[in-house]
Amino acid sequence: MAAARVMAATATTNATSCLLLKRTFSLNQKPHFSGFCFNGKRQVSLSSSKRSLFTCTALHKPDVLIKEEGQPETLDYRVFFLDNSGKKVSPWHDIPLHLGDGVFNFVVEIPKETNAKMEVATDEYFTPIKQDTKKGKLRYYPYNINWNYGLLPQTWEDPSFANNEVEGAFGDNDPVDVVEIGERRGKIGEILKVKPLAALAMIDEGELDWKIVAISLDDPRASLVNDDDDVEKHFPGTLTAIRDWFRDYKIPDGKPANKFGLGNKAASKDYALKVITETNESWAKLVKRSIASAGELSLL
Numbered sequence: 001m002a003a004a005r006v007m008a009a010t011a012t013t014n015a016t017s018c019l020l021l022k023r024t025f026s027l028n029q030k031p032h033f034s035g036f037c038f039n040g041k042r043q044v045s046l047s048s049s050k051r052s053l054f055t056c057t058a059l060h061k062p063d064v065l066i067k068e069e070g071q072p073e074t075l076d077y078r079v080f081f082l083d084n085s086g087k088k089v090s091p092w093h094d095i096p097l098h099l100g101d102g103v104f105n106f107v108v109e110i111p112k113e114t115n116a117k118m119e120v121a122t123d124e125y126f127t128p129i130k131q132d133t134k135k136g137k138l139r140y141y142p143y144n145i146n147w148n149y150g151l152l153p154q155t156w157e158d159p160s161f162a163n164n165e166v167e168g169a170f171g172d173n174d175p176v177d178v179v180e181i182g183e184r185r186g187k188i189g190e191i192l193k194v195k196p197l198a199a200l201a202m203i204d205e206g207e208l209d210w211k212i213v214a215i216s217l218d219d220p221r222a223s224l225v226n227d228d229d230d231v232e233k234h235f236p237g238t239l240t241a242i243r244d245w246f247r248d249y250k251i252p253d254g255k256p257a258n259k260f261g262l263g264n265k266a267a268s269k270d271y272a273l274k275v276i277t278e279t280n281e282s283w284a285k286l287v288k289r290s291i292a293s294a295g296e297l298s299l300l
Contacts, residue, residue: 063084064081064082064083064089064095064191065081065082065083065084065086066079066080066081066082066188066189066190067079067080067081067082068080069128072116072131073116073131073138074138075131075133075136075138077130077131078121078124078128078129078130079128079129079130079188079189080126080128081094081095081126081128081189088125088126089126090126090127090298090300091107091120091127091128091129091151091153091189092120092122092127092151092153092154092175093127093153093154093287093299093300094153095107095153095154095191096153096154097152097153097154097155097276097280098280099193102195102196102273103193103194103195103217104152104193104194104195104196104214104276105152105153105191105192105193105194106150106151106152106178106180106191106192106193106194106214106216107120107150107151107152107153107189107190107191108148108149108150108180108186108187108188108189108190108191108192109129109149109150109151109188110145110148110149110150110188111148111185111186111187111188112144112145112146112147112148112149112185112186113144113145113146113185114144114145115140115141115142115143115144115145116131116138116139116140116141117131117132117138117139117140117141118130118131118132118188119131119132120151120175121298122173122174122175122297122298123296123297123298124298125298125300126298126300127298127300129188129189141249142249142252142253143249145245146241146245147179147180147181147242148179148180148182148185148186148192148216149177149178149179149180150177150178150180150186151174151175151176151177151178152175152176152177152178152212152276152279153175154280154283154284155175155176155276155279155280155282155283156171156173156174156175156176156279156282156283156286157171157172157173157174157175157176157207157208157209157210157279157282158170158171158173158279158282158285158286158291159171159172159173159207160291161282163208165261165262166201166203166208166261166262167203167261169201169203169206169207169208169261170206170207170208171207171208171279171282172204172207172208172209173207173295173297174209175279175283176210176212176275176276176279177209177210177211177212178194178211178212178213178214179211179212179213179214179242180192180194180214180215180216181197181213181214181215181231181235181238181242182215182216182218182219182221182222183219183220183221184216184218184219192216192217192218193216193217193218194214194215194216194217195214195215195217195222195226196212196213196214196269196272196273196276197213197214197215197225197226197227197228197230197231197269197272198212198213198227198228198231198239198266198267198268198269198271198272199211199212199213199266199267199268199271199272199275200213200239200242200243200246200260200262200266200267201260201261201262201267202246202247202258202259202260203258203259203260203261204258208261210275210279211242211246212272212275212276213228213231213238213239213242213266213272221234221235226269227268227269228266228267228268228269231266239266242266243260243264243266246258247259247260286299287299
């Protein structure tokens with residue numbers, strides 16, 4: 001029988017947000033919204049013409065529980081997310097993205113100084129975290145990753161959209177990746193509050209795979225860094241190191257190096273926020289099923 005362990009994740013929000021709701025509300029307040037959350041099905045409206053961050057969560061309490069099923073480093077291992085009633089929720093679809101004041105939720109998939117290639121299973125119900133596979137074998141990076149790595153919930157890189165600013169590359173059909181540069185090693189499934197600092201436009205086999213560089217608000221140096229220039233000042237060489245790590249990690253397997261757009265350099269914080277907004281809008285269209293690219297993606 002598969003082993004199961006339950007632990008608490010970091011608090012994500014003290015308010016409840018409905019899908020496409022433009023502001024949060026407390027549980028005893030009647031909300032006004034352009035869409036609504038769901039029990040089993042998600043319904044949305046995109047009636048507003050203004051560009052803004054869309055948020056959805058079915059979580060009514062600030063805690064999320066993490067349930068591990070199976071043994072780590074096996075094909076059956078899964079990390080599920082539960083609300084406080086014990087119901088499964090999706091770390092991709094149900095954890096709110098935007099927390100206000102330029103702060104976002106970040107879900108840790110791969111803790112720093114580890115090399116098991118963990119990822120949200122976007123094609124499985126409730127999108128648990130699992131170890132990636134290739135030809136039936138578990139995947140590992142050739143060396144440890146030096147930062148916490150994971151995703152921004154409620155974002156999606158649309159594979160039908162060609163980004164003219166990045167060599168016309170199409171999205172990679174995944175949530176947006178985050179590289180969190182703080183000093184503490186996170187845990188698989190942990191939810192951290194982060195602020196974006198820069199963006200790298202990685203092109204992986206022709207697909208655009210954004211890397212948002214961010215820092216946890218809990219990090220001792222978080223107050224010192226607010227943009228890419230601050231990263232260079234207080235974390236010298238880090239942006240170059242991140243680019244080079246993701247450029248080269250496939251080379252030991254005999255594959256070519258990845259490329260980067262935008263002049264092979266990190267883009268600014270403002271550009272990173274633009275990427276987050278655009279990919280959040282793409283996600284909103286995805287869950288509304290107004291886009292033909294969903295394929296086998298799980299929207300639960």
